[in-house]
Amino acid sequence: MKPTALVAGNWKMNGLAASQAELEALGTYLSDGAPADCDVLICPPFTLVAAFAANAADGIAVGAQDCHTNTSGAHTGDISAEMLKDAGATYVIVGHSERRADHGEGDSLVKAKAEAVHGQGMKAIVCVGETEAERDAGNTLDIVLGQLAGSLPDAATAANTVVAYEPVWAIGTGRTPTVEDVAEVHTAIRSALVARFGEAGNSFSILYGGSVKPSNADELMNAANVNGALVGGASLKASDFNGIIDAYRK
Numbered sequence: 001m002k003p004t005a006l007v008a009g010n011w012k013m014n015g016l017a018a019s020q021a022e023l024e025a026l027g028t029y030l031s032d033g034a035p036a037d038c039d040v041l042i043c044p045p046f047t048l049v050a051a052f053a054a055n056a057a058d059g060i061a062v063g064a065q066d067c068h069t070n071t072s073g074a075h076t077g078d079i080s081a082e083m084l085k086d087a088g089a090t091y092v093i094v095g096h097s098e099r100r101a102d103h104g105e106g107d108s109l110v111k112a113k114a115e116a117v118h119g120q121g122m123k124a125i126v127c128v129g130e131t132e133a134e135r136d137a138g139n140t141l142d143i144v145l146g147q148l149a150g151s152l153p154d155a156a157t158a159a160n161t162v163v164a165y166e167p168v169w170a171i172g173t174g175r176t177p178t179v180e181d182v183a184e185v186h187t188a189i190r191s192a193l194v195a196r197f198g199e200a201g202n203s204f205s206i207l208y209g210g211s212v213k214p215s216n217a218d219e220l221m222n223a224a225n226v227n228g229a230l231v232g233g234a235s236l237k238a239s240d241f242n243g244i245i246d247a248y249r250k
């Protein structure tokens, strides 16, 4: 089975109740524009998940940006996968580099979070990516494939898991790897998925993330083994996000 293309917006710690206007605008773009050959997902902050899930137009899935490994309990300030499902989420991002860096999350925790997401019948978007120092030292593939091996549960399938390659140095910087570099990493991820999961590894969607914008989306989305985008800054405005979705309107 061919991977499903997905254009996903990660709003990070941005968005207030009034931001629902952008969700509505996105719905209008999608219904008025040419059909896009991709799934569309918005991951707002926790505070907006329920409202977005209740109000998103047809064709827009809603997800969250993190979850706890447990279903409930004494974990002040945390949110469980079950709560997110209850709020209407269908995807949860796990292992984003900002979680790995700001909260010290390692591969085994990321894997446990992905399992918690799977346990609720949702899809986990598992993020991997090298820092600039790691790339400069020539360790990109070792780092990325190591994170992938440690963060993906054995029960991962194309139906419950999406992989996102996000070079840390490209996030929010306006810098992107060359298309050749993106293709090299995505092709290495694809090979690792096939080595681990057999032929089924060919069906996983592998997203690229890091300074994706309307002006570079077409080129990046057409790189080998790129099956969509995980978009930060440019997902906050419906017009920009729609301009990225354009890469799948042909």
Ligand code: 13P
Pocket (backbone or CB within 6 Å): 010, 096, 166, 170, 171, 172, 173, 174, 209, 210, 211, 212, 230, 231, 232, 233, 234
């Ligand atoms: P930017 O698109 O703002 O670079 O962020 C990418 C990202 O981290 C998405 O998860």
